[in-house]
Amino acid sequence: MTAAPAIVRAGLRGPELAGALRDLLGNEKVLWAREDLLLYEYDGAIDIATPDAVVLPNDTADVAKLARFCAEHGVPLVPRGAGTGLSGGAIPVEGGVVISFARMSRILEIDVPNLRAVVQPGLVNLHLSTAAAPYGLHFVPDPSSQKACTIGGNVAENSGGPHTLAYGVTTNHVTGLELVLSDGTVVRLGGKAIEYEGYDLVGTFVGSEGTLGIVTEITVKLTPLPEDKRTLMAAFPTMDDASSTVSAIIGAGIVPSAIEMMDQLSTQAVEASVGAGYPLDAGGILLVEVDGVRDGLDDLMQRIETICRAAHAQELRIATTALERDKLWAGRKGAFAAMGRLASDYYVQDGVIPRTKLPEVLRHVIDVGRRYDLRIANVFHAGDGNLHPLIMFDGSKGPAEVERVKEAGREILERCIEVGGSITGEHGVGMEKNCYMPLQYSPVDMAVMRRVKDAFDPLGLANPGKVFPTPGKCKEFSLNAAR
Amino acid sequence: MPRAERPATPQACAELLRAWSDGRRTVRVRGGGTKDHLGMRAETDVVLETAGLDGIVDHVPEDLTVTVCAGMPFAALRDALARHGQFLPLDPPHVVRGATVGGIIAANSNGFGRFRYGSVRDLLLGVRAALPDGTIARAGGRVVKNVAGYDLNKLFIGSFGTLGVLVEATFKILPLPPVTRAAEATFATAGDAFGAADAIVRTSLRPTALVVERTDDRRWRVVIAAAGERAPVDRASAEFTRVCAARGATAEPIVDPDAALGPLREIVDSAADGIVVRAALPLSAQPAFADAAARADRGARVVADAASGIANVHLREDRAGLVAAADALLANARVLGGSARIERSTIADLELSVGGAPSGAFLMRRLKDAFDPQGILEPARVTVG
Secondary structure, eight states, X not given: OOOOOOSOOSSOOHHHHHHHHHHHHOGGGEEOSHHHHHTTSBOSSSOBOOOSEEEOOSSHHHHHHHHHHHHHHTOOEEEESSSOOSSSTTOOTTOXXXXXXXXXXXEEEEETTTTEEEEOTTSBHHHHHHHHGGGTEEOOOOOTTTTTOBHHXXXXXXXXXXXXXXXXXXXXXXXXXXXXXXXXXEEEEEOSSSOOSSOOHHHHHTTSTTSSOEEEEXXXXXXXXXXXXXXXXXXXXXXXXXXXXXXXXXHTTOOOSEEEEEEHHHHHHHHHHTOOOOOTTOSEEEEEEEEESSTTHHHHXXXXXXXXXXXXXXXXXXXXXXXXXXXHHHHHHTHHHHGGGTOSEEEEOBOBOOGGGHHHHHHHHHHHHHHHTOOEEEEEBGGGTBOOEEEEEOGGGOXXXXXXXXXXXXXXHHHHHHTTOBSBSSSOOTTTSGGGHHHHSOHHHHHHHHXXXXXXXXXXXXXTTSSSOOTTTXXXXXXXXXX | OOEEEOOSSHHHHHHHHHHHHHTTOOEEEESSSTTTTSSOOOOOSEEEEOTTSOSEEEEEGGGTEEEEETTSBHHHHHHHHHTTTEEOOOXXXXXXXXXXXXXXXXXXXXXXXXXXXXXXXXXXXXXXXXXXXXXXXXXXXXXXXXOSSOOHHHHHTTOXXXXXXXXXXXXXXXXXXXXXXXXXXXXXXXXXXXXXXXXXXTSSOOOSEEEEEEOTTSOEEEEEEEEXXXXXXXXXXXXXXXXXXXXXXXXXXXXXXXXXHHHHHTHHHHOOSSEEEEEXXXXXXXXXXXXXXXXXXXXXXXXXXXXXXXXXXXXXXXXXXXXXXHHHHHHHHHHTTOEEEEEEEOSTTOOOSSOOOOTTHHHHHHHHHHHOTTOOBOGGXXXXX
């Protein structure tokens, strides 16, 4: 079996560990008080575990020193960016040290001639694009959490965002990494050129969710800002109409830079919180953006409008100013936060399906909501077929309610796999979906991934309990691992 | 001649590998046989030919994805997709000689379109690979976004068959662009030619080719191609004219873009003599590298994908100084922050002083040992230290 042991390894833990880390790194780099640790026991998902200590390194040397110490004493290392992850990636499920990159958040270089930036992992995603804007450049991956999430976290999760439809996700924009392996070895991979001789370890590492090592420096591509954009909001009577429009646009040979979809429940929540100007009576709305050189953008938008009308669009609105465009996008990017108005808690799924299966799978999502008596909002990257059903619930009802919600989420993911899709498009597996990995991959597939894990992290101390199924927790799946 | 086997199924391929691994028989993996010039030419015990693994497995035009057997010739795939008005936006070399999908992935073989459309690593969604332990592993998937588990696609791309034998691949595809246009201009210096190209790179024109060539008469020619709707393509032509004029050159339209780009793409195949050095460089290092090439060999032909920083240099004039010139260029690429390799050599026992293991080689070696513990796969192409 490919699963990692679920037991917490023997090793230095608790106050003893915190004391040793203070001796090693200095008091100002270690948090150990109970009230401090509580802040690091949760992230953007729904799982919780308290670290033994939190370390705030100043530089790569600190991280290497910490890793060497933890290797000697059998202590797990769990890197953490802004804690916005949606799969529990930053949760120290087996205890150990959470490494916060709050103090490694600088832009080291904006290399305009080479269209590259070199940054530290704690840098907030949006800060890079803001700093590059005076040079007419930006960093393409734009997760909805980009005002908070870090580039180190983006590398760990291979994050996407609305504009990855045409321009790719994080891995398409990373050319170099500096890593600290779990034994304390510092290794530099790639650089500013588009590729290097030897295996593509940069590409192998991106999206490994902290389980192969710790990123301490990142070289990313910067991309010229588009000369112009056109953004369309199209409202449809039903989600089916909106879904078929997505296929029709792509089928017409148009690849917009973004196609986002929201259902009525989402738009109503967004309107109450942000006031983006979405019509409240629409069954589904699309945000469609095209960009590039100015020439031909209006023609392109006209073709898209025609397609929307043919699919029964009830209202079409093109943003004519940057302010209007920002308002339309503020609604989309603030959608998750707006869900707080509908329920005290939500659980977001991240399944991917072939675009042509959108209507079928969205009907299934509605059916799951009905059967479980749970409200589910849909706000997602329709152009990529990347669903985000947000399942509303009340966490105060206790663990049984959480289990029921997870069960509903699992039914949705199972359908995604049945139609040839994936259990996660951009949020990662983490500890949220590690038991679902066998839905998508055979034991052989996972055994190969395990070889990669062992090559990078033979000690098994890099973010344990993530990605791979753990026998204690994933019993039912381990038995049925063969697909 | 080593024995050649041509398995008809992925399973048969995996079984052969297991038997060879047990018997410690070294293996060369061959698709169309168009990249035999890469790596050392030491003979292996056996040759595994992928030609029996041919054909499209699945193509849903509306999903813009296609799944194919790895032994399928790229040209056949291109023709099949064109019948649906679609294309896999890779334009690698050696396609006319029969390059296969698997070989293109294994060699990370790209063309000038990578700036606009991405390279193999940006377009490959999933692979299946037969491994020396006799298993067949799947990586990635058939949908355009997938972050479940490690991205093993990346590990196989450019691994030259040293980790496993690709048997199937799924790609993103696109609708064929309605309009393609190309133009060219010639400059006296590398600096001006790369400067003109760079001015285009910094716009949102996104050309489908932006090539700088050092010609036989030792001038620097820039070729641009743009594809898409008519209006943005016209705009690209106009901007190119403006950018060239600002550097004292005149842009001329090219009537047949494919005919103009073909010889540039096939610089390696046309190098019947001398040595070809291939470098991947930071964008701004290209003029310095091109000048160094011209200094190392006065007759050097250079073809650079200026938008992506990939430069091929055909060293050919000074027979006695070939090895020294190649050495100098390999060193130069490293100094400039890039990396380089010998792409093709007509010198029997090329002994270079520069080269050696890439950064992170110890990790690459561990991976090689984990995937291929007996070291049977492509021993002459393992470059990982």
